[in-house]
Amino acid sequence: MRALLRGVLALLREIADENAYHRHLRVHGRAHSAAEWRRFSDERLARKFAQGKCC
Amino acid sequence: MKKIAGRIAWGLISFAAAFFMAGIAIDRGEPVNSFWIVLAAACTYLVGFRFYARFIAARVMALDDQRATPAERLRDGHDYEPTNKWILFGHHFAAIAGPGPLVGPTLAAQFGYLPSVYWIIIGAVLGGAVQDFVILFCSMRRDGKTLGQMARDEIGKTGGITALLTVLFIMIILLAVIALVVVNALKGSPWGTFTIAATMPIALFMGLYLRYWRPGRVLECSALGFVLVMASIFGGQAVASSPVLAPWFTWPATTLAIAVMAYGFLSSVLPVWLFLAPRDYLSTFIKLGVVAMLAVGILVVHPTLQLPAFTRFVDGSGPIFAGKVFPFVFITIACGAVSGFHSLISSGTTPKMIAREWNAWPVGYGSMLLEGFVAIMALIAACSLQPGVFFAVNSPPGVVGANPAAAVATISSWGYPVSAGEMSALAADAGEKTLFYRTGGAPSLALGMARIFSSSVGSSSVGSTTGGGSALLGFWYHFAIMFEALFILTIIAAGTRVGRFMLSDLLGNAYPALKRSTWMPGVFATSAVVVMAWGYFLYQGVRDPLGGINSLWPLFGIANQLLAAVALCVGTTIFIKMHRARYMWITAAPLAWLVAVCFTAGYQKIFSDQPRVGFVAEANHLQSGLDAGTIAAGKIAETQATIFNDRLDAAVCGVFLIMVALILIDSVRAWVRILSGAREVQVDEAPFVLSHLQTEEL
Numbered sequence A: 001m002r003a004l005l006r007g008v009l010a011l012l013r014e015i016a017d018e019n020a021y022h023r024h025l026r027v028h029g030r031a032h033s034a035a036e037w038r039r040f041s042d043e044r045l046a047r048k049f050a051q052g053k054c055c
Numbered sequence B: 001m002k003k004i005a006g007r008i009a010w011g012l013i014s015f016a017a018a019f020f021m022a023g024i025a026i027d028r029g030e031p032v033n034s035f036w037i038v039l040a041a042a043c044t045y046l047v048g049f050r051f052y053a054r055f056i057a058a059r060v061m062a063l064d065d066q067r068a069t070p071a072e073r074l075r076d077g078h079d080y081e082p083t084n085k086w087i088l089f090g091h092h093f094a095a096i097a098g099p100g101p102l103v104g105p106t107l108a109a110q111f112g113y114l115p116s117v118y119w120i121i122i123g124a125v126l127g128g129a130v131q132d133f134v135i136l137f138c139s140m141r142r143d144g145k146t147l148g149q150m151a152r153d154e155i156g157k158t159g160g161i162t163a164l165l166t167v168l169f170i171m172i173i174l175l176a177v178i179a180l181v182v183v184n185a186l187k188g189s190p191w192g193t194f195t196i197a198a199t200m201p202i203a204l205f206m207g208l209y210l211r212y213w214r215p216g217r218v219l220e221c222s223a224l225g226f227v228l229v230m231a232s233i234f235g236g237q238a239v240a241s242s243p244v245l246a247p248w249f250t251w252p253a254t255t256l257a258i259a260v261m262a263y264g265f266l267s268s269v270l271p272v273w274l275f276l277a278p279r280d281y282l283s284t285f286i287k288l289g290v291v292a293m294l295a296v297g298i299l300v301v302h303p304t305l306q307l308p309a310f311t312r313f314v315d316g317s318g319p320i321f322a323g324k325v326f327p328f329v330f331i332t333i334a335c336g337a338v339s340g341f342h343s344l345i346s347s348g349t350t351p352k353m354i355a356r357e358w359n360a361w362p363v364g365y366g367s368m369l370l371e372g373f374v375a376i377m378a379l380i381a382a383c384s385l386q387p388g389v390f391f392a393v394n395s396p397p398g399v400v401g402a403n404p405a406a407a408v409a410t411i412s413s414w415g416y417p418v419s420a421g422e423m424s425a426l427a428a429d430a431g432e433k434t435l436f437y438r439t440g441g442a443p444s445l446a447l448g449m450a451r452i453f454s455s456s457v458g459s460s461s462v463g464s465t466t467g468g469g470s471a472l473l474g475f476w477y478h479f480a481i482m483f484e485a486l487f488i489l490t491i492i493a494a495g496t497r498v499g500r501f502m503l504s505d506l507l508g509n510a511y512p513a514l515k516r517s518t519w520m521p522g523v524f525a526t527s528a529v530v531v532m533a534w535g536y537f538l539y540q541g542v543r544d545p546l547g548g549i550n551s552l553w554p555l556f557g558i559a560n561q562l563l564a565a566v567a568l569c570v571g572t573t574i575f576i577k578m579h580r581a582r583y584m585w586i587t588a589a590p591l592a593w594l595v596a597v598c599f600t601a602g603y604q605k606i607f608s609d610q611p612r613v614g615f616v617a618e619a620n621h622l623q624s625g626l627d628a629g630t631i632a633a634g635k636i637a638e639t640q641a642t643i644f645n646d647r648l649d650a651a652v653c654g655v656f657l658i659m660v661a662l663i664l665i666d667s668v669r670a671w672v673r674i675l676s677g678a679r680e681v682q683v684d685e686a687p688f689v690l691s692h693l694q695t696e697e698l
Helices: A002-015 A018-028 A034-048 B002-025 B034-060 B085-096 B100-111 B113-140 B147-154 B157-186 B190-213 B218-240 B253-269 B276-301 B325-332 B342-346 B357-383 B387-394 B404-413 B420-430 B442-456 B471-508 B520-543 B549-577 B585-607 B615-628 B633-675
Strands: none
Touching: A002 A018, A002 B085, A002 B276, A018 A034, A034 B190, A034 B276, B002 B034, B002 B113, B034 B113, B034 B276, B034 B357, B085 B276, B085 B342, B085 B357, B100 B113, B100 B325, B100 B357, B100 B387, B100 B442, B100 B549, B113 B147, B113 B325, B113 B342, B113 B357, B113 B549, B113 B585, B147 B157, B147 B549, B157 B190, B157 B253, B157 B442, B157 B471, B157 B520, B157 B549, B157 B633, B190 B218, B190 B276, B190 B471, B218 B276, B218 B471, B253 B471, B253 B520, B276 B357, B276 B442, B276 B471, B325 B549, B325 B585, B342 B549, B357 B442, B387 B404, B387 B420, B387 B442, B404 B420, B420 B442, B420 B471, B442 B471, B471 B520, B520 B549, B520 B633, B549 B585, B549 B633, B585 B615, B585 B633, B615 B633
């Protein structure tokens, strides 16, 4: 049950781009800050919404 | 011993699949419980996944976990990132599941439940899931190339251009038709209109919260957004019961259509972080939550289906849309069975996140089966309504009569009794003034869902279509409407933006400034053009006395299935190039079926001599009325507009068919040349690189 909840939370964090943000911080060796989130978010959203959403 | 137990278990599941599939097909003259359908789908999907998909993965694709995927080779922490397969499964499912698998089966229920059940189950196993899986595999072996790039590289220039144009056209029709679904759900409904209007400032608040107040806290922000949206449903109830506020939010369809167009324009020009992104996060979470709730609700309530296996409308005289069960059930239900749009997702972000090749099996094939299950649940929700109520909600005034008395008389004369009093009581329970003429599928689906949700929390009186009165039904009805409208509007916002990018790219070749996304006059102009394109079709649908769905949904279905045909052409070509020609039937068989279905439907929509089916016949019929002077003076302008729209729809349909005929001819020519040895085979796969990915990295 705990594993299932962990999996659900991981999925939600993936959909929320929170996991991607942590990967971004890790890969670039940076710390979290408002400016860093905005930089990441702008890049991420630009790519994400260059593609249509499914019907 | 374990092996034998496994074989016995799979033997039993296979037997159960055959038993339940046959069981629902045999007419026993008694209502069918939805459990039969749930079990038929579940068992068939399990067998398809375990045997057919595994066969494709092992024998045809030769998936190899030793081979490094693009996520590993090109890892950049952004797009390319090896991801746990179950997380990616959920991510991919969230991306492919839109309103299509909910609305399509609801509309197709006019034929009865049986054609839809069979198409959703068989179509998903042999067609839709195969397409998604094959395109995901092809893209994964090509560093995450898009469908358009693969069509150009594998088939030829015509294929690439056709794929691009098809996507643009399908997007325009898609946005128009789903906008029509929302407009028809909200017209004359202050409760629904207020709730959806409230989601706009909520999204802006969420955008600012994420950007400036709590950067990076997406889950926290979405939870807050969810609480506010739920509060707005209760707010909507208060607005609807206020004699002062209710008229402010009681809008006719034309006003709502203009509001949706304004919304599409604003969401295309506003910064994405401010409006679109927070809505997208929120609607995705609510979508997943509601799908899970619906699954639990159906298991708990397991309603009996009220609609028969077949209705009289299999003959083509259906009130929701005209046309015989073949081919129209197969284009009405696209998402849920076979959806070309999925190929764009399967060749989008997902192939860049696959950690191991074998993960494509559950992600590509399994996700589509789950979407098929969503379609089955939507069908059950719709079919659990009494047939008279179902048709009263979904039939346009142009078919059943312009007042409730005429409508109930017409519907009852079909053998589906319903009374005006019954409809009034149901509307009162749902918190609406009326539920007549709510075409588009969303309101009837919401009623079915509300019935299941409210029954599953223990309200026994709720859901009987004779009223019974309960605040619960009203809440759940508007919760379901909010859920549908929220994510449909998010798709409209995202789609308008993508259409704007495509148009800027296209026109930017002539006027380079348009390619700069920071040049605001260009952003405004291209957004306006895209909104006007889909807005035109939306407005046409809103003004259509036959409800708009009759003309627009088939166009959308044809376009979507034709895109699937393009994807299957690409898949077949790649199989042949991989020296798997003996397995080309895996993609060629669903391709042949889709071509037969789409071309038959397209031909009938253009050339049928029945005015309700054929665009040209309706235009001619109206024109002859004009020529004979039998059209009232006040209706002449409207009739001329309808004639123009019919001709336009016929032309659009014709363009779809011609484009796909071109790509089909191009593909067949390539296959023949490869198979006859006239063309050298070049497999455009990325080279083999040994994987060094560690399990703990996932």
